[in-house]
Amino acid sequence: MTDTEAPLQKPALRGAGIREVARQAGVSIATVSRVFNDAEAVSSDTRERVVALASSLGYEPSPLGRNLVRGRSYLIGLIVPNVSFPLYGAMIHGIEDVLGSHGMSVLLASSHDAAATEVRAAQNILRHAVDGGIVINSMVGLALPTQRQSGWVHVTPEPPGLPCRVELDNEEGGRLAAMELLRNRHRHFAYVGAKGRESADRERGFAEVLRDAGFDYRRFEGDYSEASGMQAGAALLDGPLDAVFAAGDLMAAGVMRALHMRGVQVPGQVAVVGFDDAAIASLLYPRLTSIRQPGYLMGAAAAQLSLNFIRGRPTEPVIFSPELVARESTGPPSA
Amino acid sequence: MTDTEAPLQKPALRGAGIREVARQAGVSIATVSRVFNDAEAVSSDTRERVVALASSLGYEPSPLGRNLVRGRSYLIGLIVPNVSFPLYGAMIHGIEDVLGSHGMSVLLASSHDAAATEVRAAQNILRHAVDGGIVINSMVGLALPTQRQSGWVHVTPEPPGLPCRVELDNEEGGRLAAMELLRNRHRHFAYVGAKGRESADRERGFAEVLRDAGFDYRRFEGDYSEASGMQAGAALLDGPLDAVFAAGDLMAAGVMRALHMRGVQVPGQVAVVGFDDAAIASLLYPRLTSIRQPGYLMGAAAAQLSLNFIRGRPTEPVIFSPELVARESTGPPSA
Numbered sequence: 001m002t003d004t005e006a007p008l009q010k011p012a013l014r015g016a017g018i019r020e021v022a023r024q025a026g027v028s029i030a031t032v033s034r035v036f037n038d039a040e041a042v043s044s045d046t047r048e049r050v051v052a053l054a055s056s057l058g059y060e061p062s063p064l065g066r067n068l069v070r071g072r073s074y075l076i077g078l079i080v081p082n083v084s085f086p087l088y089g090a091m092i093h094g095i096e097d098v099l100g101s102h103g104m105s106v107l108l109a110s111s112h113d114a115a116a117t118e119v120r121a122a123q124n125i126l127r128h129a130v131d132g133g134i135v136i137n138s139m140v141g142l143a144l145p146t147q148r149q150s151g152w153v154h155v156t157p158e159p160p161g162l163p164c165r166v167e168l169d170n171e172e173g174g175r176l177a178a179m180e181l182l183r184n185r186h187r188h189f190a191y192v193g194a195k196g197r198e199s200a201d202r203e204r205g206f207a208e209v210l211r212d213a214g215f216d217y218r219r220f221e222g223d224y225s226e227a228s229g230m231q232a233g234a235a236l237l238d239g240p241l242d243a244v245f246a247a248g249d250l251m252a253a254g255v256m257r258a259l260h261m262r263g264v265q266v267p268g269q270v271a272v273v274g275f276d277d278a279a280i281a282s283l284l285y286p287r288l289t290s291i292r293q294p295g296y297l298m299g300a301a302a303a304q305l306s307l308n309f310i311r312g313r314p315t316e317p318v319i320f321s322p323e324l325v326a327r328e329s330t331g332p333p334s335a
Numbered sequence: 336m337t338d339t340e341a342p343l344q345k346p347a348l349r350g351a352g353i354r355e356v357a358r359q360a361g362v363s364i365a366t367v368s369r370v371f372n373d374a375e376a377v378s379s380d381t382r383e384r385v386v387a388l389a390s391s392l393g394y395e396p397s398p399l400g401r402n403l404v405r406g407r408s409y410l411i412g413l414i415v416p417n418v419s420f421p422l423y424g425a426m427i428h429g430i431e432d433v434l435g436s437h438g439m440s441v442l443l444a445s446s447h448d449a450a451a452t453e454v455r456a457a458q459n460i461l462r463h464a465v466d467g468g469i470v471i472n473s474m475v476g477l478a479l480p481t482q483r484q485s486g487w488v489h490v491t492p493e494p495p496g497l498p499c500r501v502e503l504d505n506e507e508g509g510r511l512a513a514m515e516l517l518r519n520r521h522r523h524f525a526y527v528g529a530k531g532r533e534s535a536d537r538e539r540g541f542a543e544v545l546r547d548a549g550f551d552y553r554r555f556e557g558d559y560s561e562a563s564g565m566q567a568g569a570a571l572l573d574g575p576l577d578a579v580f581a582a583g584d585l586m587a588a589g590v591m592r593a594l595h596m597r598g599v600q601v602p603g604q605v606a607v608v609g610f611d612d613a614a615i616a617s618l619l620y621p622r623l624t625s626i627r628q629p630g631y632l633m634g635a636a637a638a639q640l641s642l643n644f645i646r647g648r649p650t651e652p653v654i655f656s657p658e659l660v661a662r663e664s665t666g667p668p669s670a
Contacts, residue, residue, distance in 0.1 A: 013416070075442070084424025084614065092418050096445055105459055107410070108443040110431055124440055128410070156345050226618060253618050260620050279419065280615050283561060283588050 021054050051319040073293055076131035077107045077125030077304055078187050079118060086278040087295045088136055091155060094299025097133060100272045102307060104131070117138040122146075132306040139236045147198055153315070157198045157296055164315040166302045170198050174205025177245040180289065182213050184332045186243035186271060189217035192232040192251050194224050199247045202275060228229035229254020237262060242270055242333055248283045249274035252288055256329065268334035277325050286328035294320050356392055358386050411641055412442045412460030412468035414453055420632045421613040423471055426490060429464060429634025430469060437467070450474040458488075468643040488640045488650070490633055492533045499650040501637045505533050508626040508657035509540025512580040512608045515624065515659055517548055519606060521578035524552035527567040527586050529559050534582045537610060542579055557586050564589020572597060577605055578667055584609035584616045587623055591664065603669035612660050621663035629655050649666045 022029045025170050028044060034042050035050045080088050096106055098331055101325030107128055113192055118138065122145045126131060134162075136155045138144060141162065154165040154177035181189065193199040203219070210217055221236055229251035236244065236260070246252035252274030261268055266272055266286055274281055277292035301318045308315050357364045362381060369377050370385045377385075405541070411434055415423050420424035431441055442463055444456035453473065457480045460468060471490045473479060476497065479487050491501040516524065523606055526541055528534040538554070555570055557563030571579065581587035587609030595600055599606055601621055609616055612627035636653045643650050 052343055073463075078443075082424070083418050083427050084421050086419050089417070089419025089424070092443075093447075096443070100444075100459070105463060106443045108413075108427075108431070108441045109435075112428075124435070128440060190592065212567065250618070280618050283585070283615050285592055285617070285620055 009021035021057055022316075024057070025050050027308045036286045037053050049140060061092070065268070072131055074104050075107045075128055075130045076104050076303070077109065077113050077122070077128070077130040078134040079109050079121045079133070081111050081137050083108070083110060086280070087276050087293055089297035090295030091136060091302070094296040094301075095303045096299075098300045098307075104307075107224050112141065113139065119143075119145060122152075131134050134300075134302045134306055144162050151306075151309045151315075153302045153309065155302045157196070157201070162317075163332075164305055164309060164317075166298050166318045166320070168260045168293050168298070168320050168322055170322075171200035171205035171208075173275060173293075174202040174207070174245070174321060175209045176205075176291055177275070178182065178206045178209035178213075180273060181243040181245065181271060182209070182215075184243075184267075184271060184330060186214065188240040188242045188335065189215060190232075190236045190241055190244045191217050191219045191234075192222050192229060192244060192246040192255060193219060194222050194247055194251070202245075202247050202311065217278075222246075222254075224248040224251060226250045226254040226257070229256075231260045233258025234262075237264070245273045245274050245275075249278045249288060249290055252290070252329075253280060253284055256284060256286075256288070261285045265334065267331040271330040271333075273330060281325070282327065284329075287308060289327045289330040290325050292325050294323070310329055337357045353654045354408075356385065356389050359386050359392070365471060391423045407466055408464045409439050410442045410463055410465045410640070411439050412444065412457070412463070413466040414444050414446050414456045414460070414470040414473070415469070416446050416448045416472050418443070418445060421615070422611050424626055425630030426634030427638070429631040430638045431634075433635045433638035433642070439642075447475065450473065454478075454480060457481075465544075465643050466571050469637045469641055479514040479561050486641075486644045486650075488637045488644065491639045492531070492536070497652075499640055499644060499652075501557060501633050501640065501653045501655070503628050503633070503655050503657055504658075505536035506540035506543075507541070508610060508628075509537040509580070510544045511540075511626055511657060512537075512542035512610070513541045515608060515661060516578040516663055517550075517581065518604060519542070519578075519602075519665060521606060521668065522550065523575040523577045525567075525571045525576055526552050526554045527557050527564060527579060527581040528554060528573075528591060529563075529582055529586070537580075537582050541552075557581075559583040559586060561589040561592070564591075565593045568593025569597075572599070578608075579605060580608045580610075582603075584611050584613045584623060584625055585663075587625070588615060588619055591619060591623070600669065601664050602666040606665040606668075608665060610652050616660070617662065619664070624662045625660050627658045629658070 014022060015017055018029055022032045031042060034052055035047050035282060099106060102234055109125055110120055111118035118140055126145060126147050133152045136154050138154055138156055139154055154162045156165060157167055187326050189210060191203055193203050221233040222232050229246060233255040245253050246255055252272050255272055259270055274288045274290040275297055277290040279290040281290040298320055305315050336386055340566055353364055353367050357367045367376060369383055370382050395607040413430060434441060442460055442465060446453035446456055453475055453528040458490060460481060461482050463536040468487045470487050472490055486499055492501060492502055524545060524654055526538055530537050557567050570650045579590050581590055587607050591607055594605055599605055609623045609625040612625040616625040633655055638651050
C-alpha cells in the first residue's frame with residue numbers, strides 16, 4: 001500500500017497543558033504528574049490546588065503516561081489460531097470476562113495456524129509492553145518470544161511440560177464417547193482421528209473402554225476437515241458399521257453427509273459422536289451428539305493463571321474434564 | 336474474586352538503568368531518552384556513545400515510554416458483538432491484516448449485544464489512548480464515548496448518517512435472492528425476516544424483483560435464531576410454498592430442519608436461500624445457497640478508514656455489494 005509512507009498525523013498532545021498547570025499552581029511539572037498518578041508524596045493542599053487548576057484549564061493527564069509511571073500497561077496479549085473457530089470464541093469470551101473484571105484489556109493477534117505468523121504476533125504484542133500473554137494452541141510452544149515482564153499461559157494440548165497451561169482431559173473425552181455408544185448396544189465401531197496428541201489421547205480413552213467391553217474398532221485418519229470426514233464415512237461403509245466417533249465436529253459433519261448421501265439413517269443405522277461441541281453440532285441434521293470442551297471456563301482459567309503469574313503466585317496447570325452432550329445422532333439401532 | 340485486592344506485583348522497571356547510562360555517558364537523562372526515540376537533535380557522536388553504553392549495561396528503553404514520546408499508542412480499539420459469530424470472525428481477520436501491515440495492533444472488547452457493555456468497552460478502550468477505533472454493529476451509534484484522538488469507524492447498517500462507516504448493500508442482496516429463486520421457476524414465495532433496517536432492506540430488494548416478475552410473497556418475522564426459522568418453516572407449510580428466502584443463515588437452517596422433519600425435500604419441493612454465507616451454510620445438508628457478505632473485505636475497509644481518519648484523510652462511507660453463492664438448497668422443483 002502506498003500510503004504506508006504517509007506520516008501519521010500527530011494527534012493533539014493531551015499533556016500540552018501540563019506546563020501551564022504547573023506554572024499557575026507554582027509547582028514543578030513532576031509534581032503535577034505525581035498528583036495524577038496517585039503518588040502519596042504530594043501534600044493534600046498542593047493536590048487540591050493542582051486538581052482544581054487542571055480541571056479549570058481542561059488539562060487531561062495522558063493514559064500512556066500514567067501507565068508508564070505505574071510500570072504497567074494493563075494489557076494482556078492473546079494469540080489465537082483463528083477467531084472464527086467457535087471453540088476459540090468461547091475461550092475469548094471467558095478470557096475477556098475475567099480480565100475485564102480486573103481492569104485489564106485484551107490485545108488480540110491471530111496466528112492463522114502458521115508458526116512464523118505466531119512468532120510475529122508475539123513480537124508485536126511484546127512491543128506494547130503487555131503485563132502478560134495467553135496463547136491458544138501454540139505451534140511453537142516454549143520457543144515463543146518472551147520478556148522478563150510477561151509469561152505466556154498456554155491453552156494447549158502440547159507440548160507437554162509447559163509450566164503454565166490450561167488443557168482438556170482428552171482421554172476422558174474418548175471414554176465418554178465409547179460409553180455413549182456402548183449404552184446404545186452398538187457392536188461395529190470406528191474412530192475417525194487426526195494427527196497430533198489430542199487425537200491420540202481421545203483414541204486411547206475410546207479404545208480402553210471398548211476393549212474392556214470386549215470390542216475392537218476400525219480407524220480412519222482425517223485432518224479435522226469436513227472433507228476428510230466425508231472420505232471417512234464413505235470408506236468405513238465398506239465394512240460393518242453402526243457407530244462412529246470422530247475427533248472433531250467438522251469431521252463428524254462430513255461422516256453424516258457421507259451417510260445421508262448413501263441413504264444411511266443416523267442414528268437408526270449408524271450413530272455418530274463428534275468432539276468439541278462447536279456451534280454447528282446443534283445445527284446439523286440430525287443434531288450431533290458431541291463431547292463438549294468447556295471453552296468459556298478454559299478461557300477464564302487461562303486469564304486467571306495470567307493474573308497469578310503477574311502477581312508472582314503459583315501457576316499450576318489446570319486440567320478440565322469434558323462432558324457428553326447427547327443429542328439426536330446417537331440412539332439405539334433401529335430393529 | 337477476593338484476589339482483586341492483592342496488589343499486582345510490580346515488574347522490574349525496564350528504565351531502571353537510564354540514570355546509569357546517562358551518568359556514564361556524561362549526558363542528561365533526557366538525551367538518553369531522545370537517542371532511543373529517534374530524535375534527530377542528538378549528535379552522531381553522542382548517539383553512538385549512548386547506544387554502545389546502553390547495550391553494554393543491558394539498558395532496554397520502555398516501549399510505553401517510547402509510545403508516550405511519539406504521542407501514539409499504535410493501538411486500534413475494536414468492539415465486536417460476539418467474536419464467535421462467523422461473519423465477525425472474517426471481519427476481524429481483515430482488520431488485523433490491514434492494521435498489522437501498518438504496525439498497529441487490535442485492542443479487543445466484546446459488547447455481547449448489550450448497549451451498556453458496549454459503552455463500558457469503549458471507555459475501557461479509550462483508557463489505553465488508542466489511535467482509533469472500529470465498532471461492528473453498534474447498538475449506541477453516535478452516542479459511543481469518544482476522544483479528540485480517536486474516532487469510531489462503524490461497520491453497521493444503522494443508524495444511517497454515521498460519518499465514517501462500512502456497510503453492505505442489503506437491498507441488492509434481496510434482489511439476488513429473488514433472482515436465484517425466479518431462475519428456478521418457483522411460484523410460491525416466502526420471506527423470513529427480522530426486526531431492524533438490515534432485514535427491511537433485504538425484503539425491499541426481494542419484493543421489488545418478485546413484483547416486477549408478477550409475483551407476491553408471504554412473510555414471517557423471526558429473530559435471526561434457528562428456533563425462529565423452525566417456527567417459520569412450520570407456519571409457512573400451511574399454505575402453498577416452493578421457495579423461501581431467510582434474512583440469515585441460522586433462520587434458513589431452522590427452515591430446512593422444519594422441512595426435513597415433515598419429509599419435505601429441499602430443494603425438490605421447497606428451495607431455500609439464506610443470508611451472510613456463514614461457515615455453517617456449507618455444512619448444512621443439503622449445502623445452503625446463501626447471499627455472501629464479504630466480511631474479510633469489509634473488515635479491511637474499516638481498518639483502512641480508521642488509518643485514513645488518523646492521518647486526517649477523507650473517510651467516505653464504503654458500501655459493499657453482496658454475492659450469490661449457489662449451492663444445493665436451490666434448484667428447479669422436482670417434476
